[in-house]
């Protein structure tokens with residue numbers, strides 16, 4: 204029953220709410236998420252505002268908790284005085300309301316308050332609010348361009364998303380609850396002690412000043428190192444995940460020792476940063492211990508002297524000592540919390556730098572959906588160097604007619620993949636433009652552009668999901684029959700029914716990838732082909748689409764590939780020239796420029812680069828650039 208009661212509070216905040224950005228502010232446009240504030244305080248504030256109500260509740264509960272603590276100590280003083288003035292027989296009748304009040308506050312008031320603040324923190328805020336921060340951060344990262352992910356470690360980014368949710372949530376709740384109840388307690392203590400003897404209040408004011416000095420002068424050092432160690436932790440995770448994900452290369456090259464050194468480097472940095480921060484922590488703890496000693500003995504001496512002078516009652520001494528002892532205890536715990544606050548602040552600062560970075564490749568303000576008609580593609584004086592000074596693609600122009608099947612040929616590194624990646628707008632051009640059916644791809648939405656192009660690449664990465672989800676990846680709403688039909692046409696039906704993953708799921712439900720079944724390269728490629736068949740986009744890009752298939756499967760699938768290409772504009776890249784020789788037109792690329800074009804026969808007759816590549820093809824594969832150059836150098 205308690206469970207059901209508590210569950211009601213769990214839906215107060217939606218863990219997945221996001222601000223889709225209305226585009227009204229002129230910075231961001233519809234279709235893109237509103238960016239998160241890039242300044243740390245504004246970032247924290249941005250999230251705090253999303254849970255205003257519950258957080259104000261937490262603030263009130265925090266204040267009341269501090270208040271109750273102070274009231275209880277005052278009550279203890281009154282009780283001591285009452286004991287001094289009464290006999291055992293008359294105590295209850297003389298001081299009934301005091302005793303009843305104290306019992307009520309201790310038994311009911313305090314428990315009710317703690318329950319309310321627990322519900323607020325644990326049910327309303329913790330899971331949902333923390334998750335909302337993670338979710339919004341994750342989605343901002345997903346808006347980043349392909350190149351963003353190429354330049355960072357997946358593990359590091361994942362850790363940032365995890366950490367930022369935890370750190371921001373903890374930071375806000377600690378301030379509102381712990382910190383605020385501490386401040387209320389101090390304020391009430393100063394007031395209560397001031398009423399007993401103003402000199403005690405003065406000692407406390409000096410103590411608070413000392414505390415503020417520590418926070419301003421000693422804590423920034425901890426914060427600085429906190430930030431550095433958070434970054435160091437991310438670096439270590441990034442490196443560890445990188446080693447684990449590339450474990451095959453590590454094993455094949457027997458380079459585990461090298462990897463150890465690489466990862467250890469990260470750990471050394473982490474340990475160094477942590478040591479610096481822990482040194483600063485010890486420094487702070489020592490100063491706090493001295494300051495608290497001064498505060499407790501100061502108040503104690505003044506209270507006892509007041510009692511000697513007859514201006515302070517025994518109850519007053521009890522209240523004063525009780526309050527300062529509690530303050531001492533709280534301040535140790537508070538230092539721990541402030542330390543946590545500072546560390547969390549550092550973590551947020553560190554994550555914010557990555558998470559709030561604006562995506563470099565976004566839809567134009569007036570982007571419209573691409574209206575694919577016949578699938579005409581036009582590269583107009585395209586230049587692209589991956590942001591470097593030169594090279595890769597230079598002033599390239601190419602016209603592909605609707606429905607034309609074009610083969611891109613060239614040595615390794617000639618720029619073939621780059622050319623199709625530019626068509627997909629995975630990168631923005633550095634010069635020229637690319638048009639699809641007369642529409643500049645820079646002016647249409649990325650979503651509609653990629654929906655119009657089906658791609659099968661060389662290294663098919665399957666997601667760690669079921670076979671069905673993998674095939675329906677480009678068309679999640681697809682019917683089961685269509686998924687099966689696509690699999691049949693990709694010749695994947697002969698192996699899918701017999702699949703069984705370690706958890707016992709079979710066929711289309713079997714999971715692939717990590718902790719799932721491992722497919723061969725050729726099987727993976729057939730899934731990828733099924734995925735594209737199902738997507739049925741008007742433009743097809745086949746980048747080494749059949750490189751992992753053996754000749755038998757390739758022959759079986761060839762017919763389907765031909766059918767898949769029917770009525771579509773196709774750009775195919777293949778090192779095995781025999782697989783693309785039958786295309787309408789072959790474009791030969793060299794060093795980012797078109798050097799020859801024509802049909803297979805035309806090009807053979809021309810006896811240029813294509814003809815030499817064709818002749819050199821040995822065992823079905825192309826020589827690498829360096830081998831080819833070495834050969835031509837030897838021939839000269």
Ligand SMILES: Nc1ncnc2c1ncn2[C@@H]1O[C@H](COP(=O)(O)OP(=O)(O)OP(=O)(O)O)[C@@H](O)[C@H]1O
Pocket residue numbers: 353589595613614615616617618619620621622
């Ligand atoms: N992300 C990147 N950043 C910088 N340079 C890159 C990047 N990707 C590729 N390049 C460079 O661009 C050039 C063209 O690469 P690309 O992958 O387009 O060649 P390719 O013809 O497809 O080669 P292959 O046949 O080996 O796949 C190469 O010199 C490569 O080093």
